[in-house]
Amino acid sequence: MVLDRRKFLIGAGLTGLALNSSFLFANSGSTPDSSPITRNIPGTEEAIPAIGMGTWITFNVGGDPALIEQRTQVLKTFFDQGGTLVDGSPMYGTASDVVGEALDRLGARDRLFAATKIWTSDESATRQEAERSGRRWGVEQFDLLQVHNLRGWQGHLETLKAMKAEGQVRYIGITTSHGRRHREFAQIMEREPIDFVQLTYNVLDREAEDRLLPLAQERGIAVIVNRPFQGGSLFGRYQSEPLPDWAGDAGVSNWAEFFLKYIISHPAVTCAIPATTSVEHMKENMGALYGALPGAQQRQKMADYVRSL
Amino acid sequence: MSGAGWLSYSLEDFIMFGPQVFLRLFVRINQDLWPWPLLAVLAGILVPMLLLSQKSAPRRVALGLASVALVTSGYGFLVGYFGPINWPALWFGWGFVLQGVLLGSFMLFGGAPPSRWLDSKSAGYWLAGLWLAAVLALPWLTVAESGDWKAVGLFGLAPGTTAAAGVLLAGSLPGFWRWLYLAVPFFWSLFSAATFWSLQTWWLLGLPVATLILSFLAFRLSPSWARSRG
Numbered sequence: 239m240v241l242d243r244r245k246f247l248i249g250a251g252l253t254g255l256a257l258n259s260s261f262l263f264a265n266s267g268s269t270p271d272s273s274p275i276t277r278n279i280p281g282t283e284e285a286i287p288a289i290g291m292g293t294w295i296t297f298n299v300g301g302d303p304a305l306i307e308q309r310t311q312v313l314k315t316f317f318d319q320g321g322t323l324v325d326g327s328p329m330y331g332t333a334s335d336v337v338g339e340a341l342d343r344l345g346a347r348d349r350l351f352a353a354t355k356i357w358t359s360d361e362s363a364t365r366q367e368a369e370r371s372g373r374r375w376g377v378e379q380f381d382l383l384q385v386h387n388l389r390g391w392q393g394h395l396e397t398l399k400a401m402k403a404e405g406q407v408r409y410i411g412i413t414t415s416h417g418r419r420h421r422e423f424a425q426i427m428e429r430e431p432i433d434f435v436q437l438t439y440n441v442l443d444r445e446a447e448d449r450l451l452p453l454a455q456e457r458g459i460a461v462i463v464n465r466p467f468q469g470g471s472l473f474g475r476y477q478s479e480p481l482p483d484w485a486g487d488a489g490v491s492n493w494a495e496f497f498l499k500y501i502i503s504h505p506a507v508t509c510a511i512p513a514t515t516s517v518e519h520m521k522e523n524m525g526a527l528y529g530a531l532p533g534a535q536q537r538q539k540m541a542d543y544v545r546s547l
Numbered sequence: 548m549s550g551a552g553w554l555s556y557s558l559e560d561f562i563m564f565g566p567q568v569f570l571r572l573f574v575r576i577n578q579d580l581w582p583w584p585l586l587a588v589l590a591g592i593l594v595p596m597l598l599l600s601q602k603s604a605p606r607r608v609a610l611g612l613a614s615v616a617l618v619t620s621g622y623g624f625l626v627g628y629f630g631p632i633n634w635p636a637l638w639f640g641w642g643f644v645l646q647g648v649l650l651g652s653f654m655l656f657g658g659a660p661p662s663r664w665l666d667s668k669s670a671g672y673w674l675a676g677l678w679l680a681a682v683l684a685l686p687w688l689t690v691a692e693s694g695d696w697k698a699v700g701l702f703g704l705a706p707g708t709t710a711a712a713g714v715l716l717a718g719s720l721p722g723f724w725r726w727l728y729l730a731v732p733f734f735w736s737l738f739s740a741a742t743f744w745s746l747q748t749w750w751l752l753g754l755p756v757a758t759l760i761l762s763f764l765a766f767r768l769s770p771s772w773a774r775s776r777g
Protein backbone atom coordinates (compact mmCIF):
# COMPACT_ATOMS: atom_id res chain seq x y z
CA MET A 239 0.00 0.00 0.00
CA VAL A 240 2.87 2.36 0.82
CA LEU A 241 4.21 1.59 -2.62
CA ASP A 242 0.86 2.45 -4.14
CA ARG A 243 0.88 5.79 -2.45
CA ARG A 244 4.41 6.54 -3.54
CA LYS A 245 3.57 5.70 -7.11
CA PHE A 246 0.55 7.92 -6.83
CA LEU A 247 2.68 10.83 -5.64
CA ILE A 248 5.15 10.33 -8.44
CA GLY A 249 2.37 9.99 -10.98
CA ALA A 250 0.72 13.10 -9.75
CA GLY A 251 4.02 14.97 -9.86
CA LEU A 252 4.61 13.86 -13.41
CA THR A 253 1.30 15.23 -14.49
CA GLY A 254 2.41 18.56 -13.14
CA LEU A 255 -0.04 18.75 -10.29
CA ALA A 256 0.83 21.00 -7.44
CA LEU A 257 1.28 18.99 -4.26
CA ASN A 258 -0.40 21.03 -1.63
CA SER A 259 -0.58 20.08 2.00
CA SER A 260 -3.92 18.35 1.70
CA PHE A 261 -2.53 16.12 -1.01
CA LEU A 262 0.30 14.98 1.19
CA PHE A 263 -2.02 14.49 4.07
CA ALA A 264 -4.43 12.43 2.02
CA ASN A 265 -1.82 9.87 1.27
CA SER A 266 0.58 10.01 4.14
CA GLY A 267 1.01 6.95 6.31
CA SER A 268 -1.88 5.11 7.84
CA THR A 269 -4.65 6.99 9.55
CA PRO A 270 -5.32 5.61 13.01
CA ASP A 271 -8.78 4.10 13.26
CA SER A 272 -9.75 6.35 16.12
CA SER A 273 -9.13 9.74 14.57
CA PRO A 274 -11.23 11.06 11.73
CA ILE A 275 -9.67 11.78 8.37
CA THR A 276 -9.44 15.54 8.00
CA ARG A 277 -8.33 17.86 5.25
CA ASN A 278 -6.81 21.28 5.47
CA ILE A 279 -8.67 24.10 3.82
CA PRO A 280 -5.93 25.23 1.42
CA GLY A 281 -4.07 28.32 2.52
CA THR A 282 -5.24 28.00 6.11
CA GLU A 283 -4.39 26.06 9.24
CA GLU A 284 -7.97 24.91 9.53
CA ALA A 285 -8.79 21.24 8.98
CA ILE A 286 -12.27 19.82 8.45
CA PRO A 287 -13.46 16.19 8.50
CA ALA A 288 -13.45 14.69 5.01
CA ILE A 289 -17.07 13.56 5.26
CA GLY A 290 -19.77 16.20 5.60
CA MET A 291 -23.53 16.00 5.22
CA GLY A 292 -25.87 17.13 2.43
CA THR A 293 -29.50 18.09 3.05
CA TRP A 294 -31.12 18.14 -0.42
CA ILE A 295 -34.38 16.15 -0.29
CA THR A 296 -33.43 14.37 2.93
CA PHE A 297 -34.02 17.28 5.33
CA ASN A 298 -36.98 18.80 3.46
CA VAL A 299 -39.62 17.31 5.76
CA GLY A 300 -41.78 20.40 6.30
CA GLY A 301 -43.39 20.70 9.71
CA ASP A 302 -43.67 16.94 10.30
CA PRO A 303 -42.85 16.53 14.01
CA ALA A 304 -42.02 12.82 13.75
CA LEU A 305 -39.70 13.30 10.78
CA ILE A 306 -38.02 16.36 12.31
CA GLU A 307 -37.18 14.26 15.34
CA GLN A 308 -35.95 11.42 13.14
CA ARG A 309 -33.72 13.75 11.10
CA THR A 310 -32.43 15.23 14.36
CA GLN A 311 -31.17 11.74 15.18
CA VAL A 312 -29.49 11.55 11.77
CA LEU A 313 -27.71 14.83 12.48
CA LYS A 314 -26.81 13.69 15.98
CA THR A 315 -25.24 10.55 14.55
CA PHE A 316 -23.30 12.69 12.09
CA PHE A 317 -21.86 14.84 14.88
CA ASP A 318 -21.27 11.87 17.17
CA GLN A 319 -19.25 10.18 14.43
CA GLY A 320 -17.02 13.22 14.00
CA GLY A 321 -18.72 15.18 11.21
CA THR A 322 -18.93 18.98 11.16
CA LEU A 323 -19.74 20.36 7.70
CA VAL A 324 -23.45 20.55 6.85
CA ASP A 325 -24.41 21.79 3.38
CA GLY A 326 -27.73 23.46 2.60
CA SER A 327 -29.39 25.90 0.25
CA PRO A 328 -32.47 28.10 0.25
CA MET A 329 -33.48 25.97 -2.74
CA TYR A 330 -33.99 22.92 -0.53
CA GLY A 331 -37.49 23.78 0.69
CA THR A 332 -37.74 23.50 4.45
CA ALA A 333 -34.35 21.82 4.89
CA SER A 334 -32.79 24.97 6.41
CA ASP A 335 -35.58 25.22 9.00
CA VAL A 336 -35.25 21.54 9.83
CA VAL A 337 -31.48 21.82 10.25
CA GLY A 338 -32.04 24.86 12.48
CA GLU A 339 -34.60 23.00 14.57
CA ALA A 340 -32.35 19.93 14.85
CA LEU A 341 -29.41 22.12 15.91
CA ASP A 342 -31.62 23.70 18.59
CA ARG A 343 -32.59 20.30 19.92
CA LEU A 344 -29.03 19.00 19.91
CA GLY A 345 -27.47 22.23 21.14
CA ALA A 346 -24.71 21.44 18.70
CA ARG A 347 -23.95 24.71 16.91
CA ASP A 348 -20.44 24.74 18.34
CA ARG A 349 -19.71 21.53 16.43
CA LEU A 350 -21.04 22.85 13.14
CA PHE A 351 -19.25 24.06 10.03
CA ALA A 352 -22.23 25.81 8.45
CA ALA A 353 -22.25 25.92 4.66
CA THR A 354 -25.13 27.23 2.64
CA LYS A 355 -25.71 28.87 -0.70
CA ILE A 356 -27.00 32.00 -2.31
CA TRP A 357 -29.77 31.00 -4.66
CA THR A 358 -31.55 33.93 -6.18
CA SER A 359 -31.44 35.58 -9.58
CA ASP A 360 -31.59 38.98 -7.85
CA GLU A 361 -27.90 39.79 -7.71
CA SER A 362 -28.47 42.62 -5.25
CA ALA A 363 -30.09 40.33 -2.67
CA THR A 364 -26.98 38.43 -1.53
CA ARG A 365 -26.85 39.84 1.99
CA GLN A 366 -30.58 39.56 2.57
CA GLU A 367 -30.57 35.95 1.50
CA ALA A 368 -27.58 35.13 3.71
CA GLU A 369 -29.33 36.81 6.66
CA ARG A 370 -32.56 34.94 5.98
CA SER A 371 -30.68 31.64 5.85
CA GLY A 372 -28.84 32.58 9.04
CA ARG A 373 -32.14 33.07 10.84
CA ARG A 374 -33.42 29.71 9.57
CA TRP A 375 -30.28 27.86 10.66
CA GLY A 376 -30.07 29.85 13.89
CA VAL A 377 -26.48 30.91 13.18
CA GLU A 378 -25.10 34.42 13.34
CA GLN A 379 -22.91 33.86 10.34
CA PHE A 380 -22.01 31.07 7.99
CA ASP A 381 -18.60 29.50 7.72
CA LEU A 382 -19.10 29.15 3.98
CA LEU A 383 -21.41 30.86 1.49
CA GLN A 384 -21.48 29.52 -2.06
CA VAL A 385 -23.20 30.79 -5.19
CA HIS A 386 -25.58 27.98 -6.04
CA ASN A 387 -25.18 26.60 -9.57
CA LEU A 388 -23.54 29.88 -10.65
CA ARG A 389 -26.94 31.58 -10.51
CA GLY A 390 -26.27 35.31 -10.79
CA TRP A 391 -22.70 34.63 -9.81
CA GLN A 392 -21.14 37.94 -10.89
CA GLY A 393 -23.21 40.09 -8.58
CA HIS A 394 -23.28 37.60 -5.72
CA LEU A 395 -19.56 36.94 -5.79
CA GLU A 396 -18.77 40.66 -5.58
CA THR A 397 -20.95 40.97 -2.49
CA LEU A 398 -19.56 37.77 -0.99
CA LYS A 399 -16.02 39.10 -1.38
CA ALA A 400 -17.07 42.26 0.43
CA MET A 401 -18.80 40.24 3.16
CA LYS A 402 -15.68 38.17 3.64
CA ALA A 403 -13.55 41.30 3.91
CA GLU A 404 -15.99 42.64 6.52
CA GLY A 405 -15.77 39.39 8.49
CA GLN A 406 -19.38 38.42 7.85
CA VAL A 407 -18.46 35.06 6.35
CA ARG A 408 -15.24 33.08 6.63
CA TYR A 409 -15.12 31.39 3.24
CA ILE A 410 -16.81 31.92 -0.10
CA GLY A 411 -17.30 29.70 -3.12
CA ILE A 412 -19.36 28.52 -6.06
CA THR A 413 -21.19 25.29 -6.85
CA THR A 414 -22.27 23.19 -9.77
CA SER A 415 -23.46 19.62 -10.16
CA HIS A 416 -24.08 16.87 -12.70
CA GLY A 417 -21.08 18.11 -14.72
CA ARG A 418 -22.90 21.26 -15.79
CA ARG A 419 -21.16 24.47 -16.94
CA HIS A 420 -17.68 23.17 -16.17
CA ARG A 421 -16.04 25.54 -18.64
CA GLU A 422 -17.48 28.66 -17.05
CA PHE A 423 -16.83 27.14 -13.64
CA ALA A 424 -13.15 26.68 -14.47
CA GLN A 425 -12.91 30.27 -15.70
CA ILE A 426 -14.24 31.54 -12.39
CA MET A 427 -11.80 29.31 -10.51
CA GLU A 428 -8.98 30.76 -12.56
CA ARG A 429 -9.92 34.40 -12.06
CA GLU A 430 -11.73 34.83 -8.78
CA PRO A 431 -10.34 34.63 -5.24
CA ILE A 432 -12.66 31.89 -4.02
CA ASP A 433 -11.94 29.51 -1.14
CA PHE A 434 -14.24 26.61 -2.04
CA VAL A 435 -15.83 24.96 -5.03
CA GLN A 436 -18.54 22.35 -4.90
CA LEU A 437 -18.97 19.92 -7.78
CA THR A 438 -20.15 16.43 -8.63
CA TYR A 439 -17.61 13.67 -8.50
CA ASN A 440 -18.04 9.96 -7.86
CA VAL A 441 -16.69 6.64 -9.05
CA LEU A 442 -18.84 6.85 -12.19
CA ASP A 443 -18.97 10.61 -12.84
CA ARG A 444 -15.27 11.40 -13.16
CA GLU A 445 -15.28 14.37 -15.51
CA ALA A 446 -13.97 16.62 -12.72
CA GLU A 447 -10.70 14.64 -12.74
CA ASP A 448 -9.78 16.10 -16.12
CA ARG A 449 -9.79 19.80 -15.37
CA LEU A 450 -11.54 21.02 -12.24
CA LEU A 451 -9.81 18.92 -9.59
CA PRO A 452 -6.27 19.62 -10.87
CA LEU A 453 -7.21 23.28 -11.21
CA ALA A 454 -8.45 23.39 -7.62
CA GLN A 455 -5.12 21.98 -6.45
CA GLU A 456 -3.21 24.43 -8.56
CA ARG A 457 -5.21 27.40 -7.31
CA GLY A 458 -5.38 26.23 -3.68
CA ILE A 459 -9.17 25.94 -3.64
CA ALA A 460 -10.95 23.55 -1.31
CA VAL A 461 -13.29 21.06 -3.01
CA ILE A 462 -16.62 19.84 -1.66
CA VAL A 463 -18.01 16.88 -3.58
CA ASN A 464 -21.77 16.62 -4.04
CA ARG A 465 -23.79 13.64 -5.29
CA PRO A 466 -21.14 11.19 -4.05
CA PHE A 467 -23.63 8.34 -4.53
CA GLN A 468 -25.03 9.80 -7.75
CA GLY A 469 -28.17 10.71 -5.85
CA GLY A 470 -28.38 7.16 -4.47
CA SER A 471 -28.37 5.37 -7.81
CA LEU A 472 -24.91 3.88 -7.19
CA PHE A 473 -26.47 1.74 -4.47
CA GLY A 474 -29.29 0.71 -6.77
CA ARG A 475 -26.77 -0.44 -9.33
CA TYR A 476 -24.06 -2.04 -7.24
CA GLN A 477 -25.26 -2.87 -3.76
CA SER A 478 -26.29 -6.39 -4.74
CA GLU A 479 -22.80 -7.02 -6.14
CA PRO A 480 -19.98 -8.31 -3.98
CA LEU A 481 -17.18 -5.99 -2.92
CA PRO A 482 -13.85 -6.94 -4.53
CA ASP A 483 -11.78 -9.26 -2.36
CA TRP A 484 -9.05 -6.60 -2.07
CA ALA A 485 -11.53 -4.05 -0.64
CA GLY A 486 -10.19 -4.50 2.89
CA ASP A 487 -6.72 -3.42 1.75
CA ALA A 488 -8.23 -0.17 0.50
CA GLY A 489 -9.82 0.45 3.91
CA VAL A 490 -13.27 -0.42 2.62
CA SER A 491 -15.80 -2.66 4.38
CA ASN A 492 -19.06 -1.78 2.60
CA TRP A 493 -20.28 -0.06 -0.55
CA ALA A 494 -20.84 3.30 1.16
CA GLU A 495 -17.19 3.35 2.20
CA PHE A 496 -16.16 2.17 -1.24
CA PHE A 497 -17.88 5.11 -2.94
CA LEU A 498 -16.85 7.71 -0.36
CA LYS A 499 -13.25 6.62 0.07
CA TYR A 500 -12.81 6.67 -3.66
CA ILE A 501 -13.76 10.34 -3.56
CA ILE A 502 -11.94 11.58 -0.48
CA SER A 503 -8.74 9.81 -1.45
CA HIS A 504 -8.41 12.11 -4.43
CA PRO A 505 -5.73 14.60 -3.41
CA ALA A 506 -7.74 17.62 -4.48
CA VAL A 507 -10.85 16.71 -2.51
CA THR A 508 -11.47 18.35 0.84
CA CYS A 509 -14.79 16.81 1.74
CA ALA A 510 -17.67 14.71 0.36
CA ILE A 511 -21.22 15.49 1.46
CA PRO A 512 -23.48 12.43 1.21
CA ALA A 513 -27.13 12.92 2.17
CA THR A 514 -29.28 10.39 3.99
CA THR A 515 -32.57 10.07 5.84
CA SER A 516 -31.40 7.09 7.83
CA VAL A 517 -29.36 6.78 11.01
CA GLU A 518 -28.05 3.40 9.85
CA HIS A 519 -26.90 4.82 6.53
CA MET A 520 -25.33 7.77 8.32
CA LYS A 521 -23.29 5.33 10.41
CA GLU A 522 -22.18 3.51 7.29
CA ASN A 523 -21.25 6.75 5.57
CA MET A 524 -19.32 8.04 8.53
CA GLY A 525 -17.35 4.82 8.49
CA ALA A 526 -15.54 6.33 5.53
CA LEU A 527 -14.14 8.99 7.86
CA TYR A 528 -11.93 6.41 9.54
CA GLY A 529 -9.28 3.88 8.66
CA ALA A 530 -7.02 3.57 5.68
CA LEU A 531 -7.58 5.26 2.35
CA PRO A 532 -6.95 3.68 -1.05
CA GLY A 533 -3.80 4.67 -2.85
CA ALA A 534 -3.57 5.72 -6.49
CA GLN A 535 -3.42 2.20 -7.89
CA GLN A 536 -6.23 1.04 -5.70
CA ARG A 537 -8.34 3.99 -6.82
CA GLN A 538 -7.80 2.93 -10.40
CA LYS A 539 -8.76 -0.64 -9.48
CA MET A 540 -11.90 0.65 -7.79
CA ALA A 541 -13.00 2.56 -10.89
CA ASP A 542 -12.18 -0.43 -13.10
CA TYR A 543 -14.02 -2.83 -10.82
CA VAL A 544 -17.19 -0.77 -10.83
CA ARG A 545 -17.05 -0.45 -14.59
CA SER A 546 -16.64 -4.21 -14.93
CA LEU A 547 -19.85 -4.96 -13.04
CA MET B 548 -29.82 28.66 -19.38
CA SER B 549 -29.15 27.40 -22.86
CA GLY B 550 -31.35 24.78 -24.48
CA ALA B 551 -28.59 22.22 -24.10
CA GLY B 552 -28.31 23.15 -20.43
CA TRP B 553 -31.93 22.24 -19.82
CA LEU B 554 -31.43 18.94 -21.59
CA SER B 555 -28.99 17.90 -18.90
CA TYR B 556 -31.82 17.97 -16.33
CA SER B 557 -34.04 14.99 -15.67
CA LEU B 558 -37.45 14.89 -14.03
CA GLU B 559 -35.88 13.66 -10.78
CA ASP B 560 -33.79 16.85 -10.53
CA PHE B 561 -36.95 18.83 -9.86
CA ILE B 562 -38.24 16.60 -7.07
CA MET B 563 -37.15 18.10 -3.78
CA PHE B 564 -38.79 15.73 -1.30
CA GLY B 565 -38.89 11.99 -0.73
CA PRO B 566 -41.88 9.61 -0.93
CA GLN B 567 -41.93 9.04 2.81
CA VAL B 568 -42.38 12.78 3.47
CA PHE B 569 -45.12 13.04 0.85
CA LEU B 570 -47.11 10.07 2.16
CA ARG B 571 -46.77 11.36 5.70
CA LEU B 572 -48.67 14.51 4.61
CA PHE B 573 -51.86 12.44 4.36
CA VAL B 574 -51.32 10.93 7.81
CA ARG B 575 -50.67 14.36 9.26
CA ILE B 576 -53.67 16.12 7.75
CA ASN B 577 -55.98 13.27 8.83
CA GLN B 578 -54.60 13.35 12.36
CA ASP B 579 -54.55 17.14 12.64
CA LEU B 580 -58.16 17.51 11.47
CA TRP B 581 -59.63 14.47 13.21
CA PRO B 582 -62.64 13.91 13.44
CA TRP B 583 -63.53 16.20 10.53
CA PRO B 584 -62.29 13.70 7.93
CA LEU B 585 -65.38 11.63 8.78
CA LEU B 586 -67.52 14.53 7.64
CA ALA B 587 -65.55 14.65 4.41
CA VAL B 588 -66.37 10.99 3.75
CA LEU B 589 -70.04 11.70 4.37
CA ALA B 590 -70.01 14.73 2.08
CA GLY B 591 -68.34 12.66 -0.63
CA ILE B 592 -71.13 10.09 -0.47
CA LEU B 593 -73.90 12.68 -0.32
CA VAL B 594 -72.92 14.68 -3.40
CA PRO B 595 -74.08 12.22 -6.09
CA MET B 596 -77.27 11.44 -4.21
CA LEU B 597 -78.16 15.11 -4.03
CA LEU B 598 -77.34 15.56 -7.68
CA LEU B 599 -79.81 12.85 -8.60
CA SER B 600 -82.55 14.77 -6.83
CA GLN B 601 -85.60 16.07 -8.73
CA LYS B 602 -85.45 19.36 -6.82
CA SER B 603 -82.95 22.04 -7.59
CA ALA B 604 -82.07 23.02 -4.00
CA PRO B 605 -80.37 19.72 -3.10
CA ARG B 606 -78.50 19.88 -6.36
CA ARG B 607 -77.21 23.32 -5.44
CA VAL B 608 -76.19 21.94 -2.05
CA ALA B 609 -74.26 19.19 -3.83
CA LEU B 610 -72.31 21.74 -5.82
CA GLY B 611 -71.76 23.69 -2.63
CA LEU B 612 -70.29 20.65 -0.89
CA ALA B 613 -68.05 19.91 -3.85
CA SER B 614 -66.83 23.50 -4.00
CA VAL B 615 -65.99 23.44 -0.28
CA ALA B 616 -64.12 20.16 -0.87
CA LEU B 617 -62.05 21.76 -3.63
CA VAL B 618 -61.23 24.74 -1.43
CA THR B 619 -60.28 22.64 1.60
CA SER B 620 -58.10 20.23 -0.36
CA GLY B 621 -56.46 23.18 -2.16
CA TYR B 622 -55.95 25.47 0.78
CA GLY B 623 -55.65 22.79 3.45
CA PHE B 624 -53.54 20.09 1.84
CA LEU B 625 -51.76 21.82 -1.03
CA VAL B 626 -51.09 25.25 0.46
CA GLY B 627 -50.85 24.21 4.09
CA TYR B 628 -49.06 20.87 3.96
CA PHE B 629 -47.58 20.19 0.54
CA GLY B 630 -46.54 23.74 -0.40
CA PRO B 631 -43.82 24.10 2.25
CA ILE B 632 -41.90 21.11 0.88
CA ASN B 633 -42.67 21.71 -2.80
CA TRP B 634 -43.38 25.26 -3.91
CA PRO B 635 -45.30 24.46 -7.15
CA ALA B 636 -47.92 22.85 -4.93
CA LEU B 637 -48.74 26.33 -3.63
CA TRP B 638 -49.80 27.44 -7.09
CA PHE B 639 -51.88 24.34 -7.59
CA GLY B 640 -53.40 24.90 -4.15
CA TRP B 641 -54.63 28.33 -5.19
CA GLY B 642 -55.80 26.78 -8.47
CA PHE B 643 -57.97 24.34 -6.53
CA VAL B 644 -59.32 27.23 -4.46
CA LEU B 645 -60.19 29.09 -7.66
CA GLN B 646 -61.86 25.99 -9.06
CA GLY B 647 -63.94 25.67 -5.88
CA VAL B 648 -64.88 29.35 -5.96
CA LEU B 649 -65.94 28.95 -9.59
CA LEU B 650 -68.18 26.02 -8.76
CA GLY B 651 -69.48 27.78 -5.65
CA SER B 652 -70.30 30.90 -7.64
CA PHE B 653 -72.45 28.92 -10.01
CA MET B 654 -74.12 27.25 -7.07
CA LEU B 655 -74.97 30.63 -5.53
CA PHE B 656 -75.43 32.95 -8.46
CA GLY B 657 -75.85 30.70 -11.51
CA GLY B 658 -79.15 31.57 -13.22
CA ALA B 659 -80.34 28.06 -13.94
CA PRO B 660 -80.08 25.41 -11.23
CA PRO B 661 -77.38 22.83 -11.82
CA SER B 662 -78.44 20.33 -14.39
CA ARG B 663 -79.91 17.17 -13.07
CA TRP B 664 -77.87 14.04 -13.55
CA LEU B 665 -81.26 12.39 -13.96
CA ASP B 666 -81.92 14.35 -17.14
CA SER B 667 -80.60 11.31 -18.82
CA LYS B 668 -81.42 8.53 -16.45
CA SER B 669 -78.79 5.97 -17.30
CA ALA B 670 -76.06 8.59 -17.66
CA GLY B 671 -77.00 10.02 -14.26
CA TYR B 672 -76.60 6.67 -12.58
CA TRP B 673 -73.34 6.13 -14.35
CA LEU B 674 -72.03 9.49 -13.18
CA ALA B 675 -73.21 8.79 -9.62
CA GLY B 676 -71.60 5.36 -9.71
CA LEU B 677 -68.35 6.77 -11.01
CA TRP B 678 -68.39 9.45 -8.34
CA LEU B 679 -68.90 6.89 -5.57
CA ALA B 680 -66.21 4.67 -7.03
CA ALA B 681 -63.82 7.64 -7.06
CA VAL B 682 -64.45 8.81 -3.50
CA LEU B 683 -64.55 5.29 -2.05
CA ALA B 684 -61.78 3.53 -3.98
CA LEU B 685 -59.16 6.17 -4.79
CA PRO B 686 -58.45 7.06 -1.12
CA TRP B 687 -56.90 3.62 -0.68
CA LEU B 688 -54.13 4.22 -3.20
CA THR B 689 -52.14 6.23 -0.64
CA VAL B 690 -52.75 3.40 1.82
CA ALA B 691 -51.51 0.82 -0.68
CA GLU B 692 -48.42 2.92 -1.32
CA SER B 693 -47.56 3.67 2.30
CA GLY B 694 -48.85 0.54 4.02
CA ASP B 695 -50.45 2.82 6.62
CA TRP B 696 -54.26 3.11 6.71
CA LYS B 697 -53.93 6.49 8.42
CA ALA B 698 -52.59 7.81 5.10
CA VAL B 699 -56.03 7.36 3.49
CA GLY B 700 -56.46 10.15 0.92
CA LEU B 701 -60.02 11.34 1.49
CA PHE B 702 -62.28 13.41 -0.72
CA GLY B 703 -62.17 17.02 0.44
CA LEU B 704 -58.71 16.66 1.94
CA ALA B 705 -56.55 14.82 -0.58
CA PRO B 706 -56.25 16.72 -3.87
CA GLY B 707 -55.97 13.58 -6.03
CA THR B 708 -59.26 12.06 -4.91
CA THR B 709 -60.99 15.45 -4.87
CA ALA B 710 -59.81 16.34 -8.37
CA ALA B 711 -60.81 12.93 -9.76
CA ALA B 712 -64.36 13.15 -8.39
CA GLY B 713 -64.58 16.87 -9.07
CA VAL B 714 -64.16 16.53 -12.83
CA LEU B 715 -67.46 14.65 -12.97
CA LEU B 716 -69.16 17.96 -12.16
CA ALA B 717 -67.73 19.79 -15.14
CA GLY B 718 -70.99 19.29 -17.03
CA SER B 719 -72.75 21.41 -14.40
CA LEU B 720 -71.02 24.52 -15.68
CA PRO B 721 -71.80 26.29 -18.93
CA GLY B 722 -69.51 26.54 -21.98
CA PHE B 723 -66.28 28.41 -21.35
CA TRP B 724 -66.42 28.04 -17.55
CA ARG B 725 -66.47 24.30 -17.88
CA TRP B 726 -63.14 24.31 -19.66
CA LEU B 727 -61.67 26.72 -17.16
CA TYR B 728 -62.91 24.44 -14.40
CA LEU B 729 -61.25 21.43 -16.02
CA ALA B 730 -57.92 23.20 -16.59
CA VAL B 731 -56.84 22.88 -12.97
CA PRO B 732 -57.40 19.10 -12.60
CA PHE B 733 -55.88 18.56 -16.02
CA PHE B 734 -52.62 20.33 -15.22
CA TRP B 735 -52.66 18.91 -11.72
CA SER B 736 -52.89 15.42 -13.23
CA LEU B 737 -49.89 16.03 -15.47
CA PHE B 738 -47.90 17.53 -12.61
CA SER B 739 -48.77 14.81 -10.13
CA ALA B 740 -48.16 12.04 -12.69
CA ALA B 741 -44.65 13.42 -13.30
CA THR B 742 -44.11 13.68 -9.55
CA PHE B 743 -45.30 10.16 -8.76
CA TRP B 744 -43.30 8.77 -11.66
CA SER B 745 -40.14 10.38 -10.33
CA LEU B 746 -40.85 9.29 -6.78
CA GLN B 747 -41.56 5.78 -8.10
CA THR B 748 -44.78 5.69 -6.10
CA TRP B 749 -46.53 3.55 -8.67
CA TRP B 750 -49.84 3.11 -6.84
CA LEU B 751 -50.30 6.86 -6.72
CA LEU B 752 -50.16 7.07 -10.50
CA GLY B 753 -53.72 5.71 -10.33
CA LEU B 754 -54.89 9.15 -9.19
CA PRO B 755 -53.95 11.25 -12.23
CA VAL B 756 -54.87 8.39 -14.54
CA ALA B 757 -58.31 8.13 -12.91
CA THR B 758 -58.76 11.91 -13.16
CA LEU B 759 -58.06 11.92 -16.88
CA ILE B 760 -60.31 8.93 -17.54
CA LEU B 761 -63.11 10.42 -15.46
CA SER B 762 -62.76 13.75 -17.32
CA PHE B 763 -63.27 11.91 -20.55
CA LEU B 764 -66.25 9.99 -19.19
CA ALA B 765 -67.76 13.17 -17.75
CA PHE B 766 -67.50 14.67 -21.19
CA ARG B 767 -69.32 11.68 -22.68
CA LEU B 768 -71.95 11.22 -20.01
CA SER B 769 -72.90 14.67 -18.70
CA PRO B 770 -76.45 15.41 -19.85
CA SER B 771 -75.93 19.17 -20.11
CA TRP B 772 -72.75 18.57 -22.00
CA ALA B 773 -74.55 16.36 -24.46
CA ARG B 774 -77.19 19.08 -24.87
CA SER B 775 -74.73 21.86 -25.43
CA ARG B 776 -73.00 19.90 -28.14
CA GLY B 777 -76.15 20.03 -30.24
Ligand SMILES: NC(=O)c1ccc[n+]([C@@H]2O[C@H](COP(=O)([O-])OP(=O)(O)OC[C@H]3O[C@@H](n4cnc5c(N)ncnc54)[C@H](OP(=O)(O)O)[C@@H]3O)[C@@H](O)[C@H]2O)c1
Nearest residue numbers: 292293294413415464465466467468469470512513514515
Ligand atom coordinates in the same frame (compact mmCIF):
# COMPACT_ATOMS: atom_id res chain seq x y z
N1 LIG C 1 -25.54 22.29 -7.23
C1 LIG C 1 -25.41 22.02 -5.97
O1 LIG C 1 -25.00 22.86 -5.21
C2 LIG C 1 -25.73 20.65 -5.48
C3 LIG C 1 -26.30 19.71 -6.34
C4 LIG C 1 -26.57 18.44 -5.86
C5 LIG C 1 -26.30 18.13 -4.53
N2 LIG C 1 -25.78 19.07 -3.69
C6 LIG C 1 -25.48 18.77 -2.28
O2 LIG C 1 -24.86 17.49 -2.22
C7 LIG C 1 -25.56 16.65 -1.32
C8 LIG C 1 -25.43 15.19 -1.74
O3 LIG C 1 -26.00 14.94 -3.01
P1 LIG C 1 -27.40 14.21 -3.19
O4 LIG C 1 -28.20 14.36 -1.95
O5 LIG C 1 -28.00 14.71 -4.46
O6 LIG C 1 -27.06 12.70 -3.47
P2 LIG C 1 -26.17 11.57 -2.77
O7 LIG C 1 -25.63 12.02 -1.45
O8 LIG C 1 -25.23 11.09 -3.81
O9 LIG C 1 -27.25 10.42 -2.53
C9 LIG C 1 -28.27 10.53 -1.60
C10 LIG C 1 -29.05 9.23 -1.67
O10 LIG C 1 -28.22 8.14 -1.29
C11 LIG C 1 -28.89 7.31 -0.37
N3 LIG C 1 -27.93 6.83 0.62
C12 LIG C 1 -27.12 7.58 1.42
N4 LIG C 1 -26.35 6.80 2.18
C13 LIG C 1 -26.67 5.52 1.87
C14 LIG C 1 -26.22 4.26 2.33
N5 LIG C 1 -25.24 4.15 3.24
N6 LIG C 1 -26.78 3.13 1.81
C15 LIG C 1 -27.74 3.22 0.86
N7 LIG C 1 -28.23 4.39 0.39
C16 LIG C 1 -27.69 5.54 0.89
C17 LIG C 1 -29.92 8.18 0.30
O11 LIG C 1 -31.05 7.40 0.65
P3 LIG C 1 -31.43 7.17 2.20
O12 LIG C 1 -32.09 8.43 2.62
O13 LIG C 1 -32.32 6.00 2.16
O14 LIG C 1 -30.15 6.90 2.94
C18 LIG C 1 -30.25 9.22 -0.76
O15 LIG C 1 -31.34 8.77 -1.52
C19 LIG C 1 -26.97 17.19 -1.38
O16 LIG C 1 -27.75 16.75 -0.31
C20 LIG C 1 -26.71 18.67 -1.40
O17 LIG C 1 -26.46 19.15 -0.10
C21 LIG C 1 -25.49 20.33 -4.15
